[in-house]
Amino acid sequence: MAAQERMDTGAVAVIGLGSMGLGMAASLGRAGYRVSGFDVSDASVARFAASGGRAASSPAEAADGASCVVSVVVNAAQTEAVLFGENGCLHAMPEGAVFVSCATMAPDAARSLGERVAATGRFFLDAPMSGGSARAAEGALTMMLSGDPDAVARVRPVLDAMCSVLHVLGDAPGQGAAFKIVNQLLAGVHIAAACEAIAFAAREGLDLQRVYEVITQSAGNSWMFGNRVPHVLEGDYSPRSSVEIFIKDLGIVLDMARARQFPLPLAGSALQMFLMAAASGMGKDDDSSVARVYARMAGLTLPGEG
Amino acid sequence: MAAQERMDTGAVAVIGLGSMGLGMAASLGRAGYRVSGFDVSDASVARFAASGGRAASSPAEAADGASCVVSVVVNAAQTEAVLFGENGCLHAMPEGAVFVSCATMAPDAARSLGERVAATGRFFLDAPMSGGSARAAEGALTMMLSGDPDAVARVRPVLDAMCSVLHVLGDAPGQGAAFKIVNQLLAGVHIAAACEAIAFAAREGLDLQRVYEVITQSAGNSWMFGNRVPHVLEGDYSPRSSVEIFIKDLGIVLDMARARQFPLPLAGSALQMFLMAAASGMGKDDDSSVARVYARMAGLTLPGEG
Numbered sequence: 001m002a003a004q005e006r007m008d009t010g011a012v013a014v015i016g017l018g019s020m021g022l023g024m025a026a027s028l029g030r031a032g033y034r035v036s037g038f039d040v041s042d043a044s045v046a047r048f049a050a051s052g053g054r055a056a057s058s059p060a061e062a063a064d065g066a067s068c069v070v071s072v073v074v075n076a077a078q079t080e081a082v083l084f085g086e087n088g089c090l091h092a093m094p095e096g097a098v099f100v101s102c103a104t105m106a107p108d109a110a111r112s113l114g115e116r117v118a119a120t121g122r123f124f125l126d127a128p129m130s131g132g133s134a135r136a137a138e139g140a141l142t143m144m145l146s147g148d149p150d151a152v153a154r155v156r157p158v159l160d161a162m163c164s165v166l167h168v169l170g171d172a173p174g175q176g177a178a179f180k181i182v183n184q185l186l187a188g189v190h191i192a193a194a195c196e197a198i199a200f201a202a203r204e205g206l207d208l209q210r211v212y213e214v215i216t217q218s219a220g221n222s223w224m225f226g227n228r229v230p231h232v233l234e235g236d237y238s239p240r241s242s243v244e245i246f247i248k249d250l251g252i253v254l255d256m257a258r259a260r261q262f263p264l265p266l267a268g269s270a271l272q273m274f275l276m277a278a279a280s281g282m283g284k285d286d287d288s289s290v291a292r293v294y295a296r297m298a299g300l301t302l303p304g305e306g
Numbered sequence: 307m308a309a310q311e312r313m314d315t316g317a318v319a320v321i322g323l324g325s326m327g328l329g330m331a332a333s334l335g336r337a338g339y340r341v342s343g344f345d346v347s348d349a350s351v352a353r354f355a356a357s358g359g360r361a362a363s364s365p366a367e368a369a370d371g372a373s374c375v376v377s378v379v380v381n382a383a384q385t386e387a388v389l390f391g392e393n394g395c396l397h398a399m400p401e402g403a404v405f406v407s408c409a410t411m412a413p414d415a416a417r418s419l420g421e422r423v424a425a426t427g428r429f430f431l432d433a434p435m436s437g438g439s440a441r442a443a444e445g446a447l448t449m450m451l452s453g454d455p456d457a458v459a460r461v462r463p464v465l466d467a468m469c470s471v472l473h474v475l476g477d478a479p480g481q482g483a484a485f486k487i488v489n490q491l492l493a494g495v496h497i498a499a500a501c502e503a504i505a506f507a508a509r510e511g512l513d514l515q516r517v518y519e520v521i522t523q524s525a526g527n528s529w530m531f532g533n534r535v536p537h538v539l540e541g542d543y544s545p546r547s548s549v550e551i552f553i554k555d556l557g558i559v560l561d562m563a564r565a566r567q568f569p570l571p572l573a574g575s576a577l578q579m580f581l582m583a584a585a586s587g588m589g590k591d592d593d594s595s596v597a598r599v600y601a602r603m604a605g606l607t608l609p610g611e612g
Contacts, residue, residue, distance in 0.1 A: 107510070130524040142524050167520050175512075179520050182507045186499055186526030193495040193572045201488045203568050204413070206481075214473050214485050218436040218448050220492030222528035262509050262604055266499045269575040298568055 004096055004150070008157045013037065013062040013069045014053075015082050015089060017044040019240070020102075020129075021072030023136030024162045025053055028070075030139070031161035038062040058087035068155045069093060070100045070162070075248060076109035083117065095121040098151045100159070102143075104128050104184060106252050107174040114147070114173030123151035126173035128180035129163070130187075132227070132240055140164040144183070146175035181256060184249040185267050190224035191246065191287050192270035197225075198232050199294030202302060208233055231288040235304015239286045243277045246287050250274065310402050310456070314463045319343065319368040319375045320359075321388050321395060323350040325546075326408075326435075327378030329442030330468045331359055334376075336445070337467035344368040364393035374461045375399060376406045376468070381554060382415035389423065401427040404457045406465070408449075410434050410490060412558050413480040420453070420479030429457035432479035434486035435469070436493075438533070438546055446470040450489070452481035487562065490555040491573050496530035497552065497593050498576035504535055505600030508608060514539055537594040541610015545592045549583045552593050556580065 009032060014025040017039035025048060028035045036054040038061065039045050049055040056062035059082045063069045069089055071082050079101050083090045093099065099117055101110065101124060110126040117124035125147035135141050142165040145152065149171050152159075159166055169175040197220075201211045212233060216226050231237065250271040257264045273290045280296065282289040295302045315338060320331040323345035331354060334341045342360040344367065345351050355361040362368035365388045369375045375395055377388050385407050389396045399405065405423055407416065407430060416432040423430035431453035441447050448471040451458065455477050458465075465472055475481040503526075507517045518539060522532050537543065556577040563570045579596045586602065588595040601608045 130526070132525075144520060144524075165523055167516075167523075169516065169520070178507075178510050178512055179517065182503050182510075182512070182517055183521055183524050183526035185503050185506065186521065186528070186531065189495065189499040189502075189572065190526070190528060193492055193499075196495075196570055196572050197488050197491050200491065200563060200568060200570060201484075203566060204484050204488075204562075206484055206488070210473075210475065211485065211488055214450060214475070215489060215492065217471055217473075218450075218489050219438075219529050219533070220436070220489035220496070222492070222496060222531075223525050225492065225528075227525070256510075257506060260509060262506060263600070264502055264506060265575045265579065266495065266502050266572065269571045272571065294569070 004154055006153070006157060007068055007155050010034065011036065011066045012158055013066040013089065014072060015059050015062060015069060016072035017048045018072065019133035020136045022048060022051070023133055024070060024072060026051060026137060027139030027162050028158065029053065033158065033161065036062045036066065059089035060087045060092040063089035063092040065094070067094060067097045068100060068158050069097065070102065070158070072102045074245070075103055076105035076113070079103050079105065079113060083113065090117065090120060090122065093122050098123045098125060098155045100125045100127045100155065102127050102129050104180050104249050104252065105177055106256055107177040107181070110177040111172070111174040123148050124173055125151060125155070126176035128176055130183055143167065144169055144176045144179040146170035147173055181253055185253045185264065187224055188246045188250045188253070188274070189266045189270045190222040191228055192273040192290055194222065194225040194228050195232070195273070195288060195290035196294060198229055199291050199298070199300065202295065202300050203298055208303065228288040231286050232291045233303055235302065237282070237285040237289050237292070239284060241287050242284050243274050243287050243289055244283045246274045247271065247278060310460060312459070312463060313374055313461050316340065317342065317372045318464055319372040319395065320378060321365050321368060321375060322378035323354045324378065325439035326442045328354060328357070329439055330376060330378060332357060332443060333445030333468050334464065335359065339464065339467065342368045342372065365395035366393045366398040369395035369398040371400070373400060373403045374406060374464050375403065376408065376464070378408045380551070381409055382411035382419065385409050385411065385419060389419065396423065396426060396428065399428050404429045404431060404461045406431045406433045406461065408433050408435050410486050410555050410558065411483055412562055413483040413487070416483040417478070417480040429454050430479055431457060431461070432482035434482055436489055449473065450475055450482045450485040452476035453479055487559055491559045491570065493530055494552045494556045494559070494580070495572045495576045496528040497534055498579040498596055500528065500531040500534050501538070501579070501594060501596035502600060504538055505597050505604070505606065508601065508606050509604055514609065534594040537592050538597045539609055541608065543588070543591045543595050543598070545590060547593050548590050549580050549593050549595055550589045552580045553577065553584060
């Protein structure tokens with residue numbers, strides 16, 4: 001059981017060093033872990049190395065000797081590549097090591113990956129998260145976790161270094177993914193609704209700063225309204241989270257529901273708005289760009305535009 | 307200017323004694339005002355009288371001698387009837403008295419009523435509110451106010467007795483209504499989205515109490531999710547706010563937008579869900595009944611149902 005001690009110290013690998021992964025790696029470093037990292041983008045790896053991380057040239061090299069690998073990529077296909085692809089990390093991980101998968105994916109995909117990892121004597125935790133890059137950098141993410149309880153207990157200190165709220169939702173992969181999917185349904189609808197409402201307020205000639213103040217103190221508020229509308233008020237569409245992320249996530253939501261013949265008209269309308277944003281050339285911009293879709297259609301000038 | 311003193315004491319009338327108006331009348335009574343009241347429902351008037359209010363048999367009788375009349379009816383047509391209909395209150399109000407109109411209505415309707423009242427030497431404050439009947443009873447509503455600044459200053463103590471947050475948004479009727487309409491767009495979409503998400507979670511077999519706990523701590527949260535989903539978890543669809551209220555309010559939102567050729571696809575989808583609930587016989591039930599629409603379609607059993 002020597003390999004199965006609680007990971008209060010030791011080596012952790014982070015695969016995927018985008019705005020989320022980089023912040024999570026920094027949180028792990030502050031907590032005293034030796035953090036190695038890999039990303040397909042050389043620029044991301046360089047940024048990680050500049051912040052003091054041990055840069056690796058492949059998932060396998062990053063995971064070499066790490067009892068815990070945290071995967072912060074965007075979907076099931078990338079997660080599969082990280083594990084099983086060329087220079088994938090799975091066989092570089094010691095037996096009994098724990099793979100923490102943070103990507104949003106369908107529950108079936110998480111279950112399938114979990115079974116393939118378990119068959120090799122390693123552990124797969126289904127660990128999607130909520131909270132943006134600022135929370136990632138602070139070690140204050142919310143995680144929706146499911147997987148083997150002993151593996152969870154073992155890497156608990158690693159998870160606590162990255163998260164302020166940890167929801168343990170089941171003892172097998174798939175449950176975490178399912179809760180995250182419900183969250184993404186709501187988050188996607190709320191972003192689109194926030195953009196619809198603020199653009200409509202602009203059409204009505206209202207003072208948008210006042211609209212923000214009033215709504216955030218009223219029953220029409222949402223976490224996303226409070227978080228995304230400031231991007232519109234500042235006219236800053238640099239991507240904190242891109243339009244394409246919600247095209248992906250609402251795509252998963254709607255694929256799941258269609259497979260069960262379950263209608264989701266609100267989520268369906270929201271996806272169409274994100275697709276309109278991408279079709280307008282804003283796919284890599286901040287997801288609050290949906291407000292610009294309404295504004296362009298209606299000939300409105302939002303703050304910082306025009 | 308004797309009639310134009312600050313109303314720290316005196317007679318206030320409340321027209322419309324439903325769950326909101328009754329609570330507001332009680333808050334005014336606690337603050338030391340002499341409160342007279344009227345409602346078209348004899349049962350509501352009796353409830354008001356039993357709580358110590360002075361029951362009147364018409365808006366005119368309630369308003370007789372009151373320097374401030376608070377109108378808590380549901381739409382512009384009812385507000386017009388309260389003011390100008392048979393035994394309407396307008397001409398029973400002393401010159402210089404202030405009519406506080408709390409109904410949600412289109413900005414144009416508020417402007418028009420305001421002009422007609424002003425022409426008689428009284429004042430019309432456009433004062434829609436946010437917050438349910440519990441907040442009304444506590445004197446803790448949020449009000450979105452616009453109208454003559456002197457009239458606002460005069461009835462400020464009356465408003466403070468009913469509200470914990472008072473947004474003064476402009477010096478003429480219409481501005482308050484416009485902010486409320488933006489709030490209702492969001493509130494309506496968020497209720498429908500909350501119902502869509504919790505029903506989908508039930509379809510996925512998730513523990514709905516856990517879903518509530520996780521979402522209310524995540525980026526998918528909204529004020530409405532936190533407020534309405536407990537009704538679904540308790541299987542209690544007695545109306546705190548009915549499906550028909552949002553059919554009315556989203557109807558106003560969408561009529562306004564259509565008149566301006568402004569598209570609101572999210573709000574449009576939400577309205578269809580409230581219409582499905584009403585078509586299913588749930589129009590007078592709590593607006594969280596939208597969850598039951600999804601559940602019935604998909605053959606799901608929600609808590610307390612089936």
